[in-house]
Amino acid sequence: MTEQLTLADVAARAGVSRATASLVLRGTGRVSSKTRDRVLATMREMGYVYNRGAATLRTQRTSVVGVVVTHIANPYFGEVLGGLDAELKRAGFATLLADTGDDVDEQRRALQTMREQRVDGLALIPATGTPAALLDEFAEWSLPHVLVSRYLDDGNSSYVGADDVLGGRLAAEHLLEHGCRTIHYLGGIEGILSRRDRIRGVGAAMAEAGLPASALTRSVWEVSGQGGLAGGRALLDGESLPDGVICHSDSIAMGLYRALYDAGAADVLRVIGYDDVAAAALWEPPLTSIATHGGSLGAAAGRLLVERIGQPRGQVVVQRAAPELVVRRSCGCHS
Amino acid sequence: MTEQLTLADVAARAGVSRATASLVLRGTGRVSSKTRDRVLATMREMGYVYNRGAATLRTQRTSVVGVVVTHIANPYFGEVLGGLDAELKRAGFATLLADTGDDVDEQRRALQTMREQRVDGLALIPATGTPAALLDEFAEWSLPHVLVSRYLDDGNSSYVGADDVLGGRLAAEHLLEHGCRTIHYLGGIEGILSRRDRIRGVGAAMAEAGLPASALTRSVWEVSGQGGLAGGRALLDGESLPDGVICHSDSIAMGLYRALYDAGAADVLRVIGYDDVAAAALWEPPLTSIATHGGSLGAAAGRLLVERIGQPRGQVVVQRAAPELVVRRSCGCHS
DNA sequence: CTGAAAGCGCTTACAG
DNA sequence: CTGAAAGCGCTTACAG
Numbered sequence: 015m016t017e018q019l020t021l022a023d024v025a026a027r028a029g030v031s032r033a034t035a036s037l038v039l040r041g042t043g044r045v046s047s048k049t050r051d052r053v054l055a056t057m058r059e060m061g062y063v064y065n066r067g068a069a070t071l072r073t074q075r076t077s078v079v080g081v082v083v084t085h086i087a088n089p090y091f092g093e094v095l096g097g098l099d100a101e102l103k104r105a106g107f108a109t110l111l112a113d114t115g116d117d118v119d120e121q122r123r124a125l126q127t128m129r130e131q132r133v134d135g136l137a138l139i140p141a142t143g144t145p146a147a148l149l150d151e152f153a154e155w156s157l158p159h160v161l162v163s164r165y166l167d168d169g170n171s172s173y174v175g176a177d178d179v180l181g182g183r184l185a186a187e188h189l190l191e192h193g194c195r196t197i198h199y200l201g202g203i204e205g206i207l208s209r210r211d212r213i214r215g216v217g218a219a220m221a222e223a224g225l226p227a228s229a230l231t232r233s234v235w236e237v238s239g240q241g242g243l244a245g246g247r248a249l250l251d252g253e254s255l256p257d258g259v260i261c262h263s264d265s266i267a268m269g270l271y272r273a274l275y276d277a278g279a280a281d282v283l284r285v286i287g288y289d290d291v292a293a294a295a296l297w298e299p300p301l302t303s304i305a306t307h308g309g310s311l312g313a314a315a316g317r318l319l320v321e322r323i324g325q326p327r328g329q330v331v332v333q334r335a336a337p338e339l340v341v342r343r344s345c346g347c348h349s
Numbered sequence: 350m351t352e353q354l355t356l357a358d359v360a361a362r363a364g365v366s367r368a369t370a371s372l373v374l375r376g377t378g379r380v381s382s383k384t385r386d387r388v389l390a391t392m393r394e395m396g397y398v399y400n401r402g403a404a405t406l407r408t409q410r411t412s413v414v415g416v417v418v419t420h421i422a423n424p425y426f427g428e429v430l431g432g433l434d435a436e437l438k439r440a441g442f443a444t445l446l447a448d449t450g451d452d453v454d455e456q457r458r459a460l461q462t463m464r465e466q467r468v469d470g471l472a473l474i475p476a477t478g479t480p481a482a483l484l485d486e487f488a489e490w491s492l493p494h495v496l497v498s499r500y501l502d503d504g505n506s507s508y509v510g511a512d513d514v515l516g517g518r519l520a521a522e523h524l525l526e527h528g529c530r531t532i533h534y535l536g537g538i539e540g541i542l543s544r545r546d547r548i549r550g551v552g553a554a555m556a557e558a559g560l561p562a563s564a565l566t567r568s569v570w571e572v573s574g575q576g577g578l579a580g581g582r583a584l585l586d587g588e589s590l591p592d593g594v595i596c597h598s599d600s601i602a603m604g605l606y607r608a609l610y611d612a613g614a615a616d617v618l619r620v621i622g623y624d625d626v627a628a629a630a631l632w633e634p635p636l637t638s639i640a641t642h643g644g645s646l647g648a649a650a651g652r653l654l655v656e657r658i659g660q661p662r663g664q665v666v667v668q669r670a671a672p673e674l675v676v677r678r679s680c681g682c683h684s
Numbered sequence: 685c686t687g688a689a690a691g692c693g694c695t696t697a698c699a700g
Numbered sequence: 701c702t703g704a705a706a707g708c709g710c711t712t713a714c715a716g
Contacts, residue, residue, distance in 0.1 A: 018409075018708090018709085020708095020709055020710080021709070021710065022709080022710095030686075030687090031686065031687045031688075032687090032688095032709090032710080032711090033686070033687060033688080033689095033711080033712080034685090034686055034687075036710070036711060036712085037686090037711090039710095040711085045685070045686085046685065046686095049685085049686085063461075063464045063465060064465045064710095065465070065467065065708095065709055065710070066465045066466055066467070066710095067402050067405050067406060067411065067466065067467055067709085067710090068406055068692095068708075068709035068710040068711090069709080069710050069711070070402050070692090070710085071402060071403055071406055071691090071692045071693065071694085071708090071709080071710070071711095072691075072692050072709085072710050072711045072712080073692085073710085073711065073712095074353075074692080076402065078445070078466070081446075085431075086421075086427050086430050086431045086434065087424065087427040087428045087430070087431045087643075087644070088427070089422065089424045089427065092421050092422040092423070092424065092427045093422045095421050095422070095448075096420075096421045096422045096448055099421065099446065099447070099448045100448070103447070108445055108447070108462050108466060109445065109446045109447070110413070110443055110444065110445055110446070111416075111434065111444045111445070111446040112434070112438070112443070112444070113430075113431055113434045113435070126398075127443050129398050130398060130399045130400070130401045131401055131402065131413070131443060132400065132401070132402055238627070239627050239628060239630070239631045242631075243631070265627070265628070268628055268631040268632075269631055271631065271633065272630075272631040272633075272635075275633045280633070292573070292574050292600070293574060293600070293603055293628055295574070295607070296574045296577075296578070296603040296604055296606065296607040297603075298606065298607075298610045298615070298633055300607075308422075309422070353692090353693085355692095355693055355694080356693070356694065357693080357694095365702075365703090366702065366703045366704075367693090367694080367695090367703090367704095368695080368696080368702070368703060368704080368705095369701090369702055369703075371694070371695060371696085372695090372696095372702090374694095375695085380701070380702085381701065381702095384701085384702085399694090400692095400693055400694065401694095402692095402693085402694090403692075403693035403694040403695090403708095404693080404694050404695070405694085405708090406692090406693080406694070406695095406707090406708045406709065406710085407693085407694055407695045407696080407707075407708050408694085408695065408696095408708085409708080
């Protein structure tokens with residue numbers, strides 16, 4: 015920031031032209047190894063720091079990727095973000111982060127910043143209520159991007175997420191094996207695709223087991239411990255309890271258990287959570303959950319994005335990772 | 350990325366010079382409002398996007414701030430990061446993120462990236478084992494920075510964190526009120542300042558209560574659920590149990606409870622956690638914890654950093670936010 | 685294998 | 701109140 019040592023300074027000291035110094039810096043062949051070593055040594059000795067921004071002006075590449083998330087503090091998204099960041103770093107990109115708080119206007123502002131900073135690509139967990147038309151704008155800007163975790167169906171964007179239909183099915187099938195005849199799907203925001211898909215998977219498994227559609231009930235709650243708590247209380251206040259509950263997230267499952275404990279009825283329900291966050295295994299009872307492996311999902315998104323930055327005209331890829339049922343005890347299994 | 354519409358294009362269309370267009374863009378007075386409106390309208394109409402990188406080359410300011418953390422997926426750091434990001438955004442800075450995985454070498458690389466990107470300032474949660482000498486380098490680079498959550502005592506850096514001595518004291522005093530005569534401090538990494546400070550606070554409170562130094566024991570475990578689980582098992586395997594346990598984090602407390610439940614001894618100990626993460630209130634028993642309010646801590650760090658960027662020669666500020674004891678039931682209180 | 689020169693898109697004194 | 705010109709620190713054909 016102060017010194018502003020430039021390549022010209024290094025070149026002068028090393029007795030070469032700026033062009034040669036630049037060639038050495040970028041490792042682009044065509045320089046004798048003797049010269050290279052001398053220049054490199056000079057750089058180190060002078061404490062030269064590459065000015066990436068200046069290079070950007072010339073090359074039109076920033077080596078920065080935008081990552082726009084809905085809620086950093088959410089442990090699951092934290093895992094996704096960790097995997098994403100690691101993979102981007104490996105490919106030589108820095109991560110420009112923005113948290114939208116799941117607000118569409120805030121997201122608009124974040125995207126504007128990303129454009130002004132000329133990010134080379136964008137990983138986006140779209141905020142609830144994002145119009146699919148937003149993606150057309152990306153195409154217009156020719157901004158390579160990949161959707162993560164939440165899908166917007168414009169048929170034109172790459173996406174990495176979990177196979178939610180399968181996740182719902184796995185949870186339901188396990189509950190059915192336990193003999194459940196009625197299942198409640200607890201929580202999640204109205205209208206989001208992941209919830210619809212999971213419920214579809216649950217419904218399919220139940221239909222195959224010969225259960226009527228009425229055997230599957232559902233309710234909408236904020237995706238958080240508080241949402242689960244409120245949902246759990248509502249469930250307990252209802253006229254009849256379902257045999258099993260599939261929660262939209264582990265945090266909802268934890269809130270549900272809080273309600274159950276408060277009512278002195280912790281073992282009255284078979285419960286399955288979703289995401290398999292770190293605390294799930296520690297919970298009492300240990301939470302049976304659908305693992306979606308946020309870290310590797312983020313890493314996959316990172317790899318895909320890097321690929322798209324390399325070939326902007328490449329194929330649209332929609333990747334749905336198979337989730338896994340992790341059986342512990344909240345479903346009624348004993349280990 | 351493609352179009353590359355420049356200010357010159359806008360100026361030509363609006364019939365003014367590039368200089369005037371630039372003045373309009375930056376809102377730096379000296380332009381008739383008629384001209385301003387015309388230029389602004391032209392920008393909108395043409396879909397012009399400011400190229401911040403180009404401006405940076407001239408102004409030497411990037412409007413980007415580096416945030417280097419040890420572990421994004423940690424829910425507590427996620428909260429800190431959220432508060433930090435919100436505050437930086439408010440001041441017009443974008444956040445360049447790097448996760449070090451608490452590794453010193455990775456941290457070195459992250460800092461190099463931050464320098465190459467010419468960030469205007471830096472918020473750092475230092476990795477375990479970071480030499481205090483690192484901070485001298487920052488001064489050398491004249492890079493405004495603030496340490497967050499973990500202190501390095503170089504007497505020359507601004508810092509925002511929780512008052513750990515007080516936190517330890519609050520936890521101990523509450524346990525003492527419950528009649529505890531022996532206390533174990535569970536987990537945390539050997540040698541880190543926060544652990545030392547908390548233990549000091551615990552020790553002081555116990556001494557004031559007339560207890561001998563031997564009444565306070567401690568053990569070192571990784572700060573995670575797995576660390577807590579291992580620590581809990583070790584505790585149970587020991588010859589005698591303490592009356593109360595103060596955990597270095599809520600995750601450790603959760604791991605401890607897993608060990609207790611597995612041993613069928615969930616209520617044999619009075620337990621206090623640390624951080625008061627969202628799941629603490631849902632836990633069974635609801636976790637009494639020391640709240641450090643990660644979000645507002647992050648926000649405070651953001652404000653301080655913005656201030657330092659504005660006045661690099663300003664005072665060094667060390668801010669220790671007072672933590673609060675949140676009483677729930679794991680300590681033995683009944684609500 | 686190396687050097688001279690133009691140019692990336694802005695901002696900022698300096699004239700007028 | 702507005703315009704012409706220099707310059708921020710790089711990279712990249714193009715000569716030699």
